[in-house]
Amino acid sequence: xxxxxxxxxxxxxxxxxxxxxxxxxxxxxxxxxxxxxxxxxxxxxxxxxxxxxxxxxxxxxxxxxxxxxxxxxxxxxxxxxxxxxxxxxxxxxxxxxxxxxxxxxxxxxxxxxxxxxxxxxxxxxxxxxxxxxxxxxxxxxxxxxxxxxxxxxxxxxxxxxxxxxxxxxxxxxxxxxxxxxxxxxxxxxxxxxxxxxxxxxxxxxxxxxxxxxxxxxxxxxxxxxxxxxxxxxxxxxxxxxxxxxxxxxxxxxxxxxxxxxxxxxxxxxxxxxxxxxxxxxxxxxxxxxxxxxxxxxxxxxxxxxxxxxxxxxxxxxxxxxxxxxxxxxxxxxxxxxx
Numbered sequence: 001x002x003x004x005x006x007x008x009x010x011x012x013x014x015x016x017x018x019x020x021x022x023x024x025x026x027x028x029x030x031x032x033x034x035x036x037x038x039x040x041x042x043x044x045x046x047x048x049x050x051x052x053x054x055x056x057x058x059x060x061x062x063x064x065x066x067x068x069x070x071x072x073x074x075x076x077x078x079x080x081x082x083x084x085x086x087x088x089x090x091x092x093x094x095x096x097x098x099x100x101x102x103x104x105x106x107x108x109x110x111x112x113x114x115x116x117x118x119x120x121x122x123x124x125x126x127x128x129x130x131x132x133x134x135x136x137x138x139x140x141x142x143x144x145x146x147x148x149x150x151x152x153x154x155x156x157x158x159x160x161x162x163x164x165x166x167x168x169x170x171x172x173x174x175x176x177x178x179x180x181x182x183x184x185x186x187x188x189x190x191x192x193x194x195x196x197x198x199x200x201x202x203x204x205x206x207x208x209x210x211x212x213x214x215x216x217x218x219x220x221x222x223x224x225x226x227x228x229x230x231x232x233x234x235x236x237x238x239x240x241x242x243x244x245x246x247x248x249x250x251x252x253x254x255x256x257x258x259x260x261x262x263x264x265x266x267x268x269x270x271x272x273x274x275x276x277x278x279x280x281x282x283x284x285x286x287x288x289x290x291x292x293x294x295x296x297x298x299x300x301x302x303x304x305x306x307x308x309x310x311x312x313x314x315x316x317x318x319x320x321x322x323x324x325x326x327x328x329x330x331x332x333x334x335x336x337x338x
Contacts, residue, residue: 002118009200010315011115012046016084018091021121025094029189031124032197034267037078039099040067046291049247075103084112092117092124125189127158129197132223138230139337142212142308142316143238145175145300146245146293148326149211152238155330156209163209169194172218175300177264179218180256191220207337209290214307234315236333237308242297244324249297250289258284265296270298 004013009031017034018337019026022045026036044067073292089112096119099239104114114232117123125252141149141156150167157163159286171185179185186194202208202302215227220228253261262281276295283292308316317336321329 001114002096002116004118005123008092008115008124008147009127011089015086015088015090017227018079018089018103018107020093020099020257021123023203025121028187029125029193031092032122032194036102036186037075037080039052039071039093041062046250052309061141064098072106075106079107079110079112086113087111087275088113088115090115090117094120095122096120113189124193127220128192129223131196131199132192132226134204136199136226136229137207138233139162139207139209139235139333140207140212140230141238141333142235143240144245144304145251145297147240147321148248148324148329149238149325150246152207152329152333153211156334158327159330159334161334162206164195164198164202166195166210166213166217166222169198169293170217170220172220174213174217176268177253177261180253180260180264185218185220188220192223194228195223205244209333231311232314235311236317236319238319238321238338240321240324242294242301244251244321245297246290246293248324253293254289265292269298272296 003323008017012031012033017031019030019034019036020039021030021036022038022040022042023036024042026034026038030036042263048060048064048067051063056198089107091104091107091114096117100116100120103118108114119126141152143149150165150173153163153165167173167178169186170191171182173180173182185191199208210230213222213230215224217224227324261284265272265277265280272295274296280292280295283289283295319329319332319336
């Protein structure tokens, strides 16, 4: 039985998703929460594809069926490991064709109630990309590096407001130092999928708070339609003294390996200036993190101010802060929106 992508995602709240594409396809991008039971390995799919191009469809199909017959025990063992009490599953391949159909028949013969995604993963990706074009009521938390924007965003969520943590989903804090202490970044495709899932949990008719970001967050990219909405939304620019910002950043980064911090400084040495970068590295070696951060902030402050000046027509509201208190700041921002 084939079902639409809308029904598929609704049912996935209670039923497991089995993605039968190759491990390589799965790693590039998959529906969040899906489980990969590949009908072909990466190598097997390449062999089938080569036979299809160089010989014939019939030859390729024969080779495919040979691989499937060899791997039946593997498929059944993998599905059994999941211990699905209802024996109801959702399944998909790339386009909802041969791979998902073959696996569905096998699992059905083993007693499972199987529903196939009509149009496969391709239909899911179309839904994901189209979703970013939907108009949103975005509220943006801006401010120079070290203003505590991420912590303020978390406190806003704790107060019951809707947020999307772009940096959390991207596994990156946005700057040259953003990868420190983070998990490996997802692929661009997986970032989009995870982002869609985050928005799908929210009431899109109500305000959603986000942290101000460049379109690139580390190596992943915010989808253009969403980024354009971010750039058009109201920005609350947190204005915290440099002294407080340095103190916050010292606390956040002093536990990391000095070599990793210095490598991050070297990565922006051309923009920072060779001499300034060397002074920052020397300061790190002497455990003088405050001086190093002060030097680096001179670059990031100019960059942020320049970027803010380019936002024609965007409403930027300064929020002057006399202390670094994310909870207090969150209440202040919500109060301005009520």
